[in-house]
Amino acid sequence: MSVAEQSIAGAEARGHGFLASSVGRKIVMAASGIVLFGFVTVHMIGNTQAYMGAKSLNAYAEFLHGMLHGGGIWIFRAVLLTATGLHVWSATTLTLDNLAARPVGYRAQQSVASTWASRTMRWSGVILAVFIVFHLLHLTTGQLHPAFKAPQGHEYFAYDNFVSGFKVPAVAAFYIVAQLCLGLHMWHGVWSFTQTLGLSHPRYEGLRRNFATGLTLLVVGVNISYPVAVITGFIH
Ligand code: HEM
Incomplete structure (x- = not known):
């Protein structure tokens, strides 16, 4: 089955409800994205x-692991995992639907800004997914950290x-x-979700741009x- 056929079959299997519509899945992508950006901001702080x-x-590590007698971190992990799953699912199915709607591709339009943005979102998303798996095996479970010191009781x-x-x-280079x-x-994510949430009025354009740029520079910096x-x- 070609990518287009698979996607059409997938779209048919999804039926006609909220999650079958591209607007519904964009809202799911925006809402789960907000949860993930919230996490990334709090994690950075x-x-x-x-x-x-x-x-x-x-x-701080001891506090995180001890919240609600150790149950807090599992609630938090469940929320994070659900948000990640919904985000990847909505992004993947929307991408496949777009490919199905445009099976040949626009060779002449590759410089169009929105195409560039969505392509960047795909590969930066894939690199981020690889990073998250590496990061968990590095600083949380230690399998990819040769000098990892595992917690001893309540000591982290x-x-x-x-x-x-x-x-x-x-x-260090990979993290950077x-x-x-x-x-x-x-x-791109903050820019898009503020649009999905209906804040794309010309009056808020500057505010949206400054918010997206400021938050990104702060977290990344x-x-x-x-x-x-x-x-x-x-x-040291
Ligand atoms: C240079 C930047 C970062 C540093 C220094 C860092 C540091 C850490 C540390 C020290 C832990 C382990 C905490 C503990 O359990 O003792 C951790 C866990 C984690 N980090 Fe990061 N992190 C960074 C960036 C990120 C980013 C960008 C993401 C997601 C996109 C992320 C996602 C996570 C997750 C999901 C956990 C596991 C939380 C849990 O135990 O369930 N981190 N990070």
């Missing part, structure tokens, strides 16, 4: 504890893992590249500062 020293970052070693993890130049992809993805701070010896 939480990690600033690394600048306060080992005690602060380790205490997030700071040691953070410093020894970013001391490896290839790892992934944050640049996060920046591209966030910028602070996130990149972490591996840079370790590589330069500022955090």
Whole structure:
């Protein structure tokens, strides 16, 4: 079955409800995107504890794992996993539907801005997915971190893992590249979801652009500062 045939079959299987319509799935993509951007922003702020020293970052990790007697982090993980699943599902099915509607492609229109933006969203999204898997196996479970110190009881070693993890130049470089992809993805994402939510009135154009740019620069800038701070010896 060709991509177009698979997508048409998929669209038929989805029926005619809210989730079958492209507008419905765009709303799902926007809503799950907002949850994920909220997480990324809070995560970036939480990690600033690394600048306060080992005690602060380790205490923060202990607090996260101890919320609601250990149940809090699982509720939080379930929300994050659901949002990620819905985001990837809506993005993939919308992409396949677009391909089916335009099986031959517009060779002459490749420079059109919206086409460039959506193509960027696809590959930055794929790199981000690879980064998230790597990141979990690196700083949460430690399989891809040769010097990983696993928690002992209620004692966490997030700071040691953070410093020894970013001391490896290839790892620091990958984190930096992934944050640049996060920046591209966030910028277009915030721009698009404010449009999906109906804020595309010319009056709000400047506000939307400044919000998307400001939030992206803040999150990406602070996130990149972490591996840079370790590589330069500022955090040790
Ligand atoms: C340079 C930037 C980043 C740093 C320094 C960082 C640091 C950390 C650390 C230290 C942990 C482990 C916390 C613990 O359990 O002790 C963690 C967990 C995690 N990070 Fe990041 N992170 C960064 C960027 C990101 C980004 C961009 C995402 C998502 C797009 C992300 C998603 C996660 C997730 C999902 C977890 C697991 C939370 C859980 O335990 O369920 N991180 N991060």
